[in-house]
Amino acid sequence: MFEPPGPTTVDRMLVAQQRAADQFGLRATGRRVWGYRGRTLSSAAGPHWLRLVCAEVGTEGGTLWTGPSASRDLPAAVPRPDLFRIRDWTTEGYAYRAELYGFAPDPIISPRPVLDEDPGLPGAWWKEMIAALDALADVPPPRGREAVREEYLRRVIPQFTGHQVEDVTWTTAHGDLHYGNVTRGPHILDWEGWGRAPYGYDAATLYLYALLAPETAARTRTELAPVLDRPEARTGLLTVCAQILQAQDRIDFYTELASPVREYLARL
Template sequence: MADALTGQARVSSMGDLRKLPIEQLINDVQARLGTGFDESTMVRKRRTIGVRSDRSTWVRIEARPLDKAASQGQINNGIEASGLLDGIAKPRWHQAVSWLDELTGVIWRADECALITGPTAKPIGYPLTEPELSSDWWRTLNRSLDSLARQRVTRVATPDTEPITQALVTEAIEQAFPDQVDTTITDQRWVPAHADLNWSNLTAPDCWILDWEDLGLAPRGLDAATLWVASLLVPALADKVFRARCADLDTRSGKLMALFCCSKDLNDPQFDSAPAFEPTARHAAELVADLRR
């Protein structure tokens, strides 16, 4: 396919996939994978499209600007890398196709995985009420995250599509809390992380962890911190996350990751008016005081 989005602007100004015509792209991916799509199941996001196939699998299509891929320094996708992991409640990865569209400057990729039919624990955004999660659900989550930390991966985790580094952590925390915390990650043993562990990537009542494209090495506690910060609007839920993952969150690395996640939210000018602003700011201040000791 010469141009996945015929007649559209180059990717530098392409913007949101939810707002663009995608008929040619969908037809092309169906042909490349050799299956049809049930378009009534399609989920369109800013840079990804998900859809159920005729062979009862789930296909995730992603557009990645070439300059973004180059800045990450790693072409391989976390979903493919997750196929080598075991002991984790995740969809089985089957295959992928990828290609460069030179006219738009986009690397397109379509991953086909096992279909998980259970609903997500919470749609995109912060939960406003506590989801009903059984003790088996929490055991599955804990077993999966403990197993993940013991695996071997070579990718660097890419939370919010950015490779995580000491410099990235320092920049985010310093912007929110200048000269208040030593941001040095002293624990040099980075571990594999999902790197986007929020409630929209977890299913219930059965626990499955979805969307592994950001998988990679990260400071210990990134996943626990991501889920904890995403739960702060519901104190009982945040407490359960903390109790479940306290072995990670009680470490200095885990506290820095929690402050890193809080700081990223607090650095967003639009977050000031968000319902989660007050609990996030309060817990971030507590973390700053704790890390100074």
Template sequence: MTHSVPTVRPVDLRVEPVNQVLDRVERSLQVRLDSTSVVRKRRSVGAWTDRDTWVRVERRSLNKIGDQGWNGTESAALLEGLAQPAWLGCVVWRDTDGPVMWRADETEVLPGAPVGTAVLSADPVLPEEWWRAFNSSLDALSRNTTRRVATPDTVMITQHLVTESIRGTFSDEIDTSVERWVPAHADLNWANMSAPVFSLFDWEDWGNAPQGLDAATLWAASLAVPALADRVRRERRGDFESRDGKLMTLFACSKILGPDAYPEDPRIEPARHMARQVIAELQAD
């Protein structure tokens, strides 16, 4: 007999009380969290500690953990050749009030502040050294190996998901077969990279994905700043020119143009324009 996981009440940690959670983290990791430094996001909370480290606390329902688990930050510590904060330790526990797990990871602090919000509306004017480190890290990431499967937006990426997302928004005549799967961060946006010194963090969703997922995700997060979106495409030209990169561009566009599209999103028109161009290129191949 199989047992389904009960439905979990949606929670936004930006507004949900978290004092008891943070108290437990302090006791378990034997640290003091700086209350003035707390950063609250929809599904995570982070803060500085009294030993000059950073602690990120995440809440996740059991049905979002699955076979892969959710030790992304811990397992990413084994990746070679890329700039990221060193992982130092963690504490994990199950919530007594429902089918939910909490996890707190302690890492080194970032060498700079996050570039900005996930989706930018102004050019961050990044130095050339930043772009070199960015490219070096993404290239190194793709050369690593893993059995993990990426979970963008906490959903495991599969051939079926790629096909369903693209054909649900665009033409059924597009061949959506993925050729190459490589390790990807899977949540590459401007809130998960630091500047002026580059570092990549928040590794909860990383794993194998179609080539170009990260590049396309960051490009989509840049579309409200045309020059920045163009820069991302130039820097990751190899990804975007690959067949899988074109599919990932459509995959990213589907999240902007799909059924849940926000009518006032300034990215809609550039995404629609790029989608038409990419579809023509794929159909011509």
């Protein structure tokens, strides 16, 4: 998903990945999938998917660390790979968590978070996705799990979009529902950041991350209308817009999205 980190981090994470595979009696194979700045490393491991997450000792254990394990209690109507086993250890100032998943039987929609072209998703896919988002939104937001903090959105929405925030309808969201985290099943991957977010936040991410392909974005907006047409989805849309514009100078695909997001805000 992201570029490999520096050589020192690569070497350290590969050693840890080998240790994790040994603990599960497996061998990591295939393409390596790196997380942001080498914080995670994932790859196939036999019939499973092996994900390794790392943090400096003393900084592990927060919501990002516990997100995948906590997601095991979500309803079956939210399609995601099974998380079978977890192993934790520390060494040389770093804490590691290895997670062994069932392998998603279908490929991800895009090799990067945004869409550059129409992925050709059928109507049935969108219906299943909306049903999954509805099932997730019905889950009471877990105490202490926040995908988006209220103080944050009330600050960045006026600053970066010029719009004001009124009442916020809160629901439970995945929190990072981009096209590299969804398969053609659909199965939803990467549950580390899920929690409370403004209504429509996940659907807004899918829509706005399609803006580089205007015809696809129009189709996406139509398919997600059952969510995005609701008045309470406005704050979710504005939150994602603000996040894109805030990070446009440091994340490449946000740089690409900035102009179409501004055009969208001008029409809003």
